[in-house]
Structures are given as C-alpha cells and as structure tokens.
Amino acid sequence: MQPHEHLLIVGNGMAGHRLLEALLKHEHRPRRISVIGDERTPAYNRILLSSWLAGETTRDALTLRDAGWYAEQGVELILGERVSEIDCGRQRVTTGSGREIGYDRLVLATGSRPAMPDVPGIELAGVQGFRDLDDARALTRASQTGRHAVVVGGGLLGLEAAEGLRKRGMQVTLLQRGERLMNRQLDATAAELLRRELRCRGLDIVPNTRLASLEGDGHGHVRAVHIEDGRRLPADCVVVAAGIVPNVELGRRAGLETARGIVVDAWLTTSDPMSHALGECCEFEGQTYGLVEPIWRQVEVLAARLCHDRVDGYVEAPSATKLKVSGVLLYAFGPIEPDAGHEVLTYHDPQHGDYRRLLLRDNRIEGAILYGDTAFGPWYFEQSLAGRDLGTCRQALLFGAGDAKPLLEEAA
Ligand SMILES: Cc1cc2nc3c(=O)[nH]c(=O)nc-3n(C[C@H](O)[C@H](O)[C@H](O)COP(=O)(O)OP(=O)(O)OC[C@H]3O[C@@H](n4cnc5c(N)ncnc54)[C@H](O)[C@@H]3O)c2cc1C
Incomplete structure (x- = not known):
C-alpha cells in the first residue's frame, strides 16, 4: 500500500480501534484513514462491560477516545452505519443507508456475536x-x-x-x-x-x-x-453466553475465503490481496479468537504491514485467562488435563480456598491453574512462554517467583 492511499477499517471495536491507534503512531501511515462502525458510540473497552454491569465502574471508564479525537487525528469516523456489501473488484463498500465508499485497502474488524441456540422462544424480548x-x-x-x-x-x-x-x-x-x-x-x-x-x-x-x-x-x-x-x-x-459466532457474512458475500472465520494468512491478508481481517472475525490456521491478547499481536503485524515495515508474520502463542469477578482470583493457561508426559505439582489449602497446580514437561511449565492467590500467575506464564528449564528451582516453584528466582539465579 502506498502512503497516499485510502485505508478503510470496517468495525470500530477493540481490534479496529487498536489498529487505528497503532497506525497513527507511525510515520508512514496511510494518508487517508476512514473507520466505519455500526455501533452508535466510538470504540470503547468492551472488556469492562462486565465491571460496568456489576456497578463496579462508570460508563466513562469504558471510553477509549471520544469522537473529537478522531477528528483531530484527521480520521473520518462514520458511526451507527453498517457496511452491507463489499465489491472487491471495484474496491468499494456500500452501507445500509446506501452510501458508497471507495478504498485502496480494506480491513475487516467486524468481531463476533453471541451464538443463540435454536430453541423455541429464543426470539422473545428479554x-x-x-x-x-x-x-x-x-x-x-x-x-x-x-x-x-x-x-x-x-x-x-x-x-x-x-x-x-x-x-x-x-x-x-x-x-x-x-x-x-x-x-x-x-x-x-x-x-x-x-x-x-x-x-x-x-x-x-x-x-x-x-x-x-x-x-x-x-x-x-x-x-x-x-x-x-x-x-x-x-x-x-x-x-x-454459550459461545460466539464470528461475523463473516459480509466477507463471505464478497467472495472472500471463509471457514468459521474470514481466512487470513500470517500477515492478516484475506484471499483478496487488498483486504485484511483481524480480531474475532478472522481465522488463522484453523484458529478463531475470543480474547484480546492474540488480537493485540495481530494488530502489531498488520499495522507494520500497512506502513511498509518489514515484520515477521503472526504466530499462535498461548494466552492466559483471568476472571473479572471481584473477590475471585483466578489465573490459568495451558492444558487442563495432564497427559502421561506431564509432572503435576499441586498445592491445596482448602481452608483458605487456595489452590495451585502446575503442569511440567521436562522441567518446563506447560500449564498452570491458580485459584485464590494468583500473584505468581504472570511469572509462571512468562517462564512458560520462554520455555525455561526450571529444574534447579523445582522444589520452590509452587511458592512462586520469590522463592524460585534465587535458586534459578544461583544455578545460572
Ligand atoms: C462482556 C465481555 C467481557 C470480556 N472480557 C474479556 C476479558 O476479560 N479478556 C479478554 O481478553 N477478552 C474479553 N472479552 C472479549 C473481547 O472483548 C473481544 O475479544 C474483543 O472485543 C474482540 O475485538 P474485535 O474488534 O474483534 O470485535 P468487537 O470488539 O466486537 O468489534 C467489532 C465491531 O464491529 C462492528 N461491526 C460488525 N459488523 C459490522 C458491519 N458490517 N459494519 C460496521 N460495523 C460492524 C461491531 O458492531 C463491533 O462494534 C470480553 C468480551 C465481552 C463481551
């Protein structure tokens, strides 16, 4: 894509917005950027909807940027309007209100929707x-x-x-x-x-x-x-809340290759070289998404690509999960059930509701489930991603970084 070209992002959700923020930091960003989203407000922190529903945070805390910011950045923002068709040949989209918008490069960031079971009464209000x-x-x-x-x-x-x-x-x-x-x-x-x-x-x-x-x-x-x-x-x-369905219909109707999601390569390019997809609407190597961690990594790759930076392709990596229910601390990543090659380390204090279980293979952490005290979760995750041999501090591992680190350093 040439710097003077027009980039159109469809979907002003978490992926589309993060991409926009990444592009705006870049010197060689596309000169003209337009964003179109069918929600009526500018992108917000969807993750915090849970805390907002629980009355633990204010609506303001969800705001990422207000409409004025988009204008200041020179980004054309169209809200409350849904893209209904894409003509990849003519490089044009049409919205529900009949507006036509041309583009040089298109990004689909249309997310997903709740999967609704096919049972009688599912259409009822409420x-x-x-x-x-x-x-x-x-x-x-x-x-x-x-x-x-x-x-x-x-x-x-x-x-x-x-x-x-x-x-x-x-x-x-x-x-x-x-x-x-x-x-x-x-x-x-x-x-x-x-x-x-x-x-x-x-x-x-x-x-x-x-x-x-x-x-x-x-x-x-x-x-x-x-x-x-x-x-x-x-x-x-x-x-x-029984699963999500990626919003692929728009891409499918445009003739893009789709499976569960809109199929992309490691640079988030769809089967049409001028169109990209990222976030919960895309599918890479048979994988679709439901958490932001992998989506942030997709954003980095696509932003670099759209700004002509050399960048390695997106690769799958494990994600860690936290539950946002106040008073319940829980952190988990990796496989849930051990296989024959796993060594299982467990600490359980039922009285205090504290539970830690690590799955090790060849002294390397492959999975962790922490309930109660989750302070060491990120450290375990870091060790796991680094594939670090923790043999020297195995005895102290369940008690976290404080106990294990000195032993590791001593051995090094
Ligand atoms: C309540 C809740 C809590 C969550 N908590 C966590 C958490 O703790 N940790 C975590 O990692 N993830 C969490 N998630 C998931 C996270 O929010 C999503 O992974 C993330 O929002 C995906 O980003 P996205 O841009 O792909 O999709 P979205 O954020 O859904 O954005 C897609 C946007 O595109 C719009 N759109 C769709 N079709 C069109 C169209 N044709 N034309 C124009 N606009 C269109 C949609 O309306 C939407 O605004 C949570 C999600 C919810 C709902």
Whole structure:
C-alpha cells in the first residue's frame, strides 16, 4: 500500500480501534484513514462491560477516545452505519443507508456475536446476549424491573454476566452444559472451589443441563425457562453466553475465503490481496479468537504491514485467562488435563480456598491453574512462554517467583 492511499477499517471495536491507534503512531501511515462502525458510540473497552454491569465502574471508564479525537487525528469516523456489501473488484463498500465508499485497502474488524441456540422462544424480548453497550444497558434495566435472571453458559462471560446481575439485586440461576464451571480453563478442583464461592454468594448453579425452551408472557416477553430435566425456572431476563459466532457474512458475500472465520494468512491478508481481517472475525490456521491478547499481536503485524515495515508474520502463542469477578482470583493457561508426559505439582489449602497446580514437561511449565492467590500467575506464564528449564528451582516453584528466582539465579 502506498502512503497516499485510502485505508478503510470496517468495525470500530477493540481490534479496529487498536489498529487505528497503532497506525497513527507511525510515520508512514496511510494518508487517508476512514473507520466505519455500526455501533452508535466510538470504540470503547468492551472488556469492562462486565465491571460496568456489576456497578463496579462508570460508563466513562469504558471510553477509549471520544469522537473529537478522531477528528483531530484527521480520521473520518462514520458511526451507527453498517457496511452491507463489499465489491472487491471495484474496491468499494456500500452501507445500509446506501452510501458508497471507495478504498485502496480494506480491513475487516467486524468481531463476533453471541451464538443463540435454536430453541423455541429464543426470539422473545428479554432474551439476549452480552456483547455490547446496548446489551449491558438492557440488563441493567431488567435488573431494575425484574427479580429473576437465567444465564445460559458457565464460561467466563456467563459467570461475569451472572455475577453482575446478582450484584444488581437479581436472583440468578446459571445453567451449565457440563459438570464444571469454566471447563476450558479449570480442572475439577479449581472449578469446585469457584462453584462453592459463587453458591455462597447466592448464585444458583445448575450443572449438566441445557435450555429446552423459553416461555413467553403472552405479550412477547420472556417469563420462564424450561430446562432439559423438565424444570421450569421463572425468568424476567435470560442471558445467553454459550459461545460466539464470528461475523463473516459480509466477507463471505464478497467472495472472500471463509471457514468459521474470514481466512487470513500470517500477515492478516484475506484471499483478496487488498483486504485484511483481524480480531474475532478472522481465522488463522484453523484458529478463531475470543480474547484480546492474540488480537493485540495481530494488530502489531498488520499495522507494520500497512506502513511498509518489514515484520515477521503472526504466530499462535498461548494466552492466559483471568476472571473479572471481584473477590475471585483466578489465573490459568495451558492444558487442563495432564497427559502421561506431564509432572503435576499441586498445592491445596482448602481452608483458605487456595489452590495451585502446575503442569511440567521436562522441567518446563506447560500449564498452570491458580485459584485464590494468583500473584505468581504472570511469572509462571512468562517462564512458560520462554520455555525455561526450571529444574534447579523445582522444589520452590509452587511458592512462586520469590522463592524460585534465587535458586534459578544461583544455578545460572
Ligand atoms: C462482556 C465481555 C467481557 C470480556 N472480557 C474479556 C476479558 O476479560 N479478556 C479478554 O481478553 N477478552 C474479553 N472479552 C472479549 C473481547 O472483548 C473481544 O475479544 C474483543 O472485543 C474482540 O475485538 P474485535 O474488534 O474483534 O470485535 P468487537 O470488539 O466486537 O468489534 C467489532 C465491531 O464491529 C462492528 N461491526 C460488525 N459488523 C459490522 C458491519 N458490517 N459494519 C460496521 N460495523 C460492524 C461491531 O458492531 C463491533 O462494534 C470480553 C468480551 C465481552 C463481551
């Protein structure tokens, strides 16, 4: 791309905005940059929606930049408008209102949406995902008028939504498909510690169940949830947090190669050399995304590419997970179940609700689950990413950097 060309970013979410910030720091950035997003407000910190729902932070804390900033930077920002078609041949997009915008280079950063199960009643008012500002506002309103909430999904998002609604005074039931909460991050022991803590707070958790149908109140609003074992749970609102679906339809209609996401190479280029995709809408080597850590690394690669810097391609790397439920400290990365080649180091203090489990292979950390005291999580993660041989401090490892580091340094 030549510096005088016009870059159009579709999607003013976390990936699109981060890309913009990275480009604006660059001397050789495209001369003209336009951003178009279908939400009505400029990009905000989506991660903090959970804390906002829980009443732990203000709306202002979510703001990344206001509209004035885009104008000051010379960026054309179009909000509240959805791109409906892309003509890759003519290098033009069309919006829902019929506006046509040409581009030299296109970036799709359209994110993903909640996966909604195909059950009777799913279209009822009061049944929703938890993805954006409007969702959080609708849930806050529901908590002011209703008493009962049902949250579908025992993963990170479901737990954060459930805790948020509970803190707003609702009686919350959480439905979970399997036995274990956060089954992508936690082993049975940590999941049980988490379940006990949340139950003590008043959250009703129903494991091994699925949504069967939703019952309306005769006026198009949800009134109750029916679950597979035949039980009926009253519900003034229902939050579905059972996975996400990448927004690929726009790219697919334009003829871009898509699978679950819009397929990209290591430089985030789609099957059309003038179009790129990044964030939750893209797919690289069969992988799609749901956390920002890998997306930030994609942004670095694409920003450099768009500014003609030489840059190595994007490579997959492990990510660590934290839960944003106040008072619950949890940090995990790597595989959950050990295999035959793993050495398992465990520390468990049930009285204080403290649990640490490390998976080692050849003295190198491959996975960690920390519940309670998570202070050493980032240090374990750093050691894991570096593939460091920790044989010399193995005995002290479970007690973290403070004890292990001196032994490591001594050995070096
Ligand atoms: C409540 C919540 C809590 C989270 N907590 C964490 C966390 O703790 N840690 C973590 O790593 N991740 C967390 N995530 C995930 C994180 O927010 C996402 O990974 C990140 O937002 C993905 O960025 P994105 O730009 O790909 O998608 P988004 O941020 O969703 O942005 C996509 C944007 O594109 C817009 N768009 C879509 N189609 C079009 C179109 N055709 N035309 C114009 N605009 C369009 C969308 O409306 C949206 O504004 C959380 C997500 C939620 C919802």
